[in-house]
Amino acid sequence: MKGKIKYKRPDSASHLRFDWVTIALYAALVVFGWVNIYAACYSEGHKFVLDLASQHGRQLIWIGLATLVAFITLYTEPRIFSNTAYIIYAFFLGLLLVTLVVARAVNGGNSWIDLGPFKLQPSEFAKFATALALAKYAGSLDVKINSVKGRLITFAIILVPAALVLLQHDTGSTLVFAAFVLPLFREGLTKYVLIFAGVAVVLFVLALVLNKYIVMGIVLAACLAYLFLWLNRRSRRSYINTAAVFLLSCLFVFSVDFVFNKVLEPHQRERIDVLLGKTQDFKGVGYNVHQSKIAIGSGGFFGKGFLKGTITKADFVPEQETDFIFCTVGEEGGFLGSATLVILYVALLLRLVKLAERQRSTFARFYGYSVVGILFIHFFINIGMVLGLVPVIGIPLPFFSYGGSSLLAFTLLLFVFIKQDTYRAQLL
């Protein structure tokens, strides 16, 4: 045994085993992000980078704090997180409850706790806590996550914070909890969940755009094609399954109207209508996306140059330092800048998948995929929304958007995983 398995003490040059690629991508995004926040809120009166009256100045402080959090995380005993996962989870659930009670309305949602000089958004941290708790549960030796009981508990862990966030009217952050489908999928959740989700989205859109009976016709045609063109051998079971799928689809198509009109709130309905091109209100609900497309589209290939944006500089795009920060990149950095950003994100995601795959413990892998899922859903919704591909859902671009809570929470989320990764060699 001796000499074959080398234990490396955490205190001896452990930083050499940090995944520097991830850290570099993280740093690049944070710096790139800050530069754009500076550009987004640049004005003659606030040129000084450390001007605390402006957002870029305050963001600099947040970045400092985030760096501190990163360092502390990297030099903490990694088992602390797995050992205290449930406690952290419970703590943030409590904080969400407190928020519900004491928070004051900000941005249409009651998602902030006012702590005097700054405000805290517990929902940002709730994702981290949920990731920890889920990973802890999935990694427990006596748990079979793919059993019925396992599923129920898993979903409960996800849905409780999600419900609390929803109660704060923060639909965007609630949707982020769907990110946990990713680690679950990786751990064995049926592949049909992805297919169903995809089909559901397609049917939802079709049902809104086309006549219901035409959609049903399409579904029927697809089912028949599957049965008679795709399948070589048709068993009774395949007939029954296909018929079930067809009936369910029809049921779904006919429930779309109800969901759309009764469940969704008016502004959500409008945003979907705008995305589908059913309404073209460039001056009302469609304003944000229209302006953001103008800002990005006018950037051209090389962009207008740093601080030279005319649309973003002139406040045409609302929320441009937070949720619509990508517009500034698009306008001033052009295709070059914005494509680079997209590539940076995809690179980070792929890198994290790679890291997650090399974890030996279920806890670390599950946690890693949770991180990947959360980052991905933010990336997908935020940039998709700005590009007019996804309805407007107000969630920040991780590491990039202005905002202390989100930066700290994402940093914590990421660096806990980076720390876990350094211990992958340890047998548990």
Added chain:
Amino acid sequence: MVDKYSDRARVIKVIFIAVGVIFVARLAMLQIFSDKYRAMAERQSLRNITIYPARGLVYDRHGELLVYNDVVYDLMVVPRSVHDLDTAYFCRSIGISREEFEMYMNRARGYSPYVASPFMKQITKEDYARWQNLLYKFDGFYVQNRTLRVYPKPIAAHVLGYVGEVDEAEMEKNPAYQMGDYVGKSGIEKTYDSLLCGKKGRRVVKVDVHSREIGPYENGAHDTVPVAGEKLYSTIDAGLQEYAERLMANKRGCVVALEPSTGEILALVSAPSYDPNLLVGRVRGTNYLELLHDISKPLYNRALQGQYPPGSIFKVAQAMIALDLGVINPNSGFVCDKSLVGCHNHPSARSVQEAIKMSCNPYFYQVYRRVIQQGKYKNIYKDSQYGLTVWRSYMLRMGFGRALDIDLPNVKSGRIPDTAYYNRWYGKDHWAFSTIYSNSIGQGEVEVVPLQMANLAAIVANRGYYYIPHVVRFYGDDSTRIEKYYERQETGIEPEFFDIAAKGMYDVVHGAGGTGHRADVPGIAVCGKTGTAENYGNDHSVFISFAPMEDPKIALAVYVENAQGGGGTWAAPISGLIIEKYLKGEVQRKDVEKMYEEINPCQKLPLTKRVKKPKKTRRR
């Protein structure tokens, strides 16, 4: 430690890469393969500010300023940018009521909540000064300056015209006009719009979402400086114009006075007139409607658009044609045979000069018959057609029957009937002199505009030629002339015949039994001719004149509508006063002046019924 689901990492990676590819493709679509957004961005983030040039100034013939510009302000609003507005304080500050505020605001919102539109237009300097320093408190509001016309003297409204916002039709005709431009709508403002309007300047600035300027675009590389409009030096004599307007102030009618040697119009009055300052600024809309619906039609330029039967003054022209054709000679005499056409009591005229002085109707009946039926054809119908054609060509040369090319818009042509006109009425070969003899004394089918009558006076004054009447002498800093107004227009009639006419017209004023002795001005040889134009309602009192007889300085036509009495009663004395004013500079006959200033002989409007008068009766 490989678990059975490890292949799913590949699926996940593929999804991520696919999303990345979709995003990059979408970016390429927006940024590289579409110019649409760049254009949209320019449209909304850059503002082309038109800098309106000062419109050209207008001077009178002595260099007195008739029109200049004043600065006013449009209060603009971007409704969406208005927030935290203390409405009560705002209303109190700029002096409007709450209801007005709501009205203006709704109008602006209706235009667009995002784009600036005028909240209140044309605020005077004084009003603006009162709350200028408070404006910074009201987010979403800013002011834009414009210039407005100012008329130091409230005269010559019909000559100067007015300006207004360009309308669709005008923009279609002239693509240089843009929405919101002010263009001349009438008068010289319209005819000389291209000179007066100057060249608009442009400033391209970057604006933010609240429509606030945030700096010049590319350091002003696209900016141009406005060029002020050209100065116009009009032919109007402000003093004479003012005086003539004073005399006509309470009457209906018109005065056209011109300088025979140049065709320059000294005064052009259409009464009732209005103060041109009424059609400027915020009050314009209401005032315009009021003027438009006024029963006495103050907006209507009678001097150019009023088509009246010329009445007896036409006889001067008839005599010239007949003399030039040789169908009569200067000493032709005709008996005053009232069976042909009615007349007043006077001895028979023994010469053209006497006939003009006495305005003998039967005399000119005979004269006109010789003109129309010259005996070229045996068939009287053919003969009449020939005669009418010859007669008409003379009339056209004297400026009748066609629109004189004056530099004012909407001038009417009057009517000198041609053969086609009568053929249409009566049928070919169904009319002859006996059908159309009323023309001989300026009734019947002939119609003239007062400008043409003044021009006739100028022709007689010049003894046979004229210059096209005009109201602008030259323009610009280098005093550019308008060439067509310096071309002598010949009538082709011998000058000695006009000498006879001049003498006859002299007798009208000065001779015993002359019908226009009230036009007499002590010490000045005034020549004139009275006319009484039959009409709906009372006859119009008409007088054309020029003075002095030798080397005439002024020629004029005066119309007084529906006046009780003939040409000699009202139009003649008014002409005399105007001549005195122009030639002497001051009117000494204050009592006369006062009398004609105060009396209003015009029949009250509305004219409800036609005043029945036997045709072809007394005429002077």
